[in-house]
Amino acid sequence: MVCTNPEGIMKIPIAKTQFSDRVDAELVKVVRSGWVAQGPKVKELEEKLAGYTGARHAVAVSTGTAALHLAILAYGLTEGDEVIMPSFSFIATANAVVYAGLRPVFCDIDPVTYNIDPDVIETLITERTRAIMPVHQFGMPCDMTKIAQIAGRHDIKIIEDAACALGSLYNGVPIGKTTGIACFSFHPRKTITTAEGGMITTDDISVADRLFRLRNHGDNSSGLSTGKSPGFPDQYGILGFNYRMSDVHAVLGLDQIDRLEEFTVSRNNIAARYNERLRDMDCLQLPVIPEDNDRCNFQSYLLRLRSDAPLSRDELVSRLLVRGIGTKQGIPPIHLQSIYTEKVGRVRLPVTEEVAYDSFFLPIFPALTDREFDYIIGTLRKVLA
Ligand SMILES: Cc1ncc(COP(=O)(O)O)c(C=O)c1O
Known part of the structure; x- marks a missing residue:
């Protein structure tokens, strides 16, 4: 629906981005630097986000949807596996599961927090259940203690859809510091934005390594240390994607993360x-x-x-x-x-x-x-x- 205002009083958007004045100069610097694709600014944003959340590893990607898709692949979930998730979420949560050939199993929510109801999760577990995907909806932290207990009892993974949750705390700890994988979005309606963008956090080095490869067609080599583009690898090893974030996008996130x-x-x-x-x-x-x-x-x-x-x-x-x-x-x-x-x-x-x-x-x-x-x-x- 179009937002009109016949009385000419005031027009207030549902959300508004906020960049510092210095971002203009930072953007120009990146644009003129000769390195506009994934490079040092992306790395800096990954380090800042890992620092903020306390996660050991942070992997920047092109969108929050890409983050969810790669998280599923990084855990080696395969065709026909089931993932329990809320239906009260943006459609990307389920789409990412379907992209990977998995089956979403929808779980009801708590009427007060609007988050997945942990008491219902266990009734939905079958021998094909491989993961729970709690969504911290609108930034409200899910009951991760109960969810972790259920995941532990059934030996299944947790992939947190934290698209909306950067800045939220659970038990005093930032969302993103996780025993599983957490996925953030930097869409303009989120707490910080890179225009389009996403980030994945994990403490597991082998998962992080797979994520770095998956986002770049299986290739984790980088020209950052030499300042030159690396050559092609002999073997790509895994079927990856181009889900990279660019430095032009990362510089927007760097402007905001300190705030x-x-x-x-x-x-x-x-x-x-x-x-x-x-x-x-x-x-x-x-x-x-x-x-x-x-x-x-x-x-x-x-x-x-x-x-x-x-x-x-x-x-x-x-x-x-x-x-x-x-x-x-x-x-x-x-x-x-x-x-x-x-x-x-x-x-x-x-x-x-x-x-x-x-x-x-x-x-x-x-x-x-x-x-x-x-x-x-x-x-x-x-x-x-
Ligand atoms: C809960 C949830 N999951 C996933 C996404 C997807 O993020 P993106 O738009 O960055 O792909 C969003 C974005 O709106 C979201 O709200």
Whole structure:
């Protein structure tokens, strides 16, 4: 839907990127350096991300989807293997599994955190289950303790879809420090962006080695030490891909990663203020703010509209858009997409379906001004009066 504003008051996007002024000069430097493809800036971003998350290895790739695809291949999962995942996710989560010839098995979610429900996971395990793919949805950390216990009991892998979760903490530890593999996206709606891009973290050197090869047609040689392009290898060894990130993209990420903490604190403040100002509205279910050592980065702010609200969710979204407020319906469940019903048949996921059809997003980004914030609150209240 197009976001128009007939009253000419304000037009607020659902998300907004924020680069420092110095990024222009950094971009020009890279463009003029003679090395615009994967090179020193990508390596620097990998080192910074490993440093931030505490992961031993970080592998940059072209998108978050590519990160998920390579994670599956790096674990040697093969055709027909099953991966348990939520359906309440962006379609890329399941697509990556299907690219590798595996079968997604959709699991229902918790109605409060919107993350995969660990109590349901175990009921879905079969002799073909090889991995669980929890999604830290909108940055909310999944219950990784329970998920790790289940994975341990059944000897299956964990691939975290952390596309939205850079900056979030689980038990005080950054998402990305994992016993399995974690995959991030740097799409512009995420907490930091490289325009398009992704990153994979792992502590396992042999997995990291496979990932470095897989992203570059099986070849892990690099011209970084000599400053010259390396020659062709005698043998490529494995069937790889061109999932490389370029230095032009990496320099955008380098501009932002040092500000990740500032961005995350700012997103948390906005989420807390939304919750405070909307607390008395009985027709809304507000997102939870984690306590203790967990932190959600509030990559998105998703609310549910209760069934006794004065208008439908779709009507509410239309009215907000007309008033210039960037919003969207909650994510369409993957298991109801025809390409997936054809593949895996019809499954019933009651919580997923409820949340998908009664939820909507409000704008959240670090540069949101107080005026914009007040306008969003005032408009939402008026529309729901
Ligand atoms: C949960 C989830 N997984 C995977 C992806 C895919 O990331 P990308 O768009 O960088 O390929 C996204 C991106 O929106 C996402 O939200």
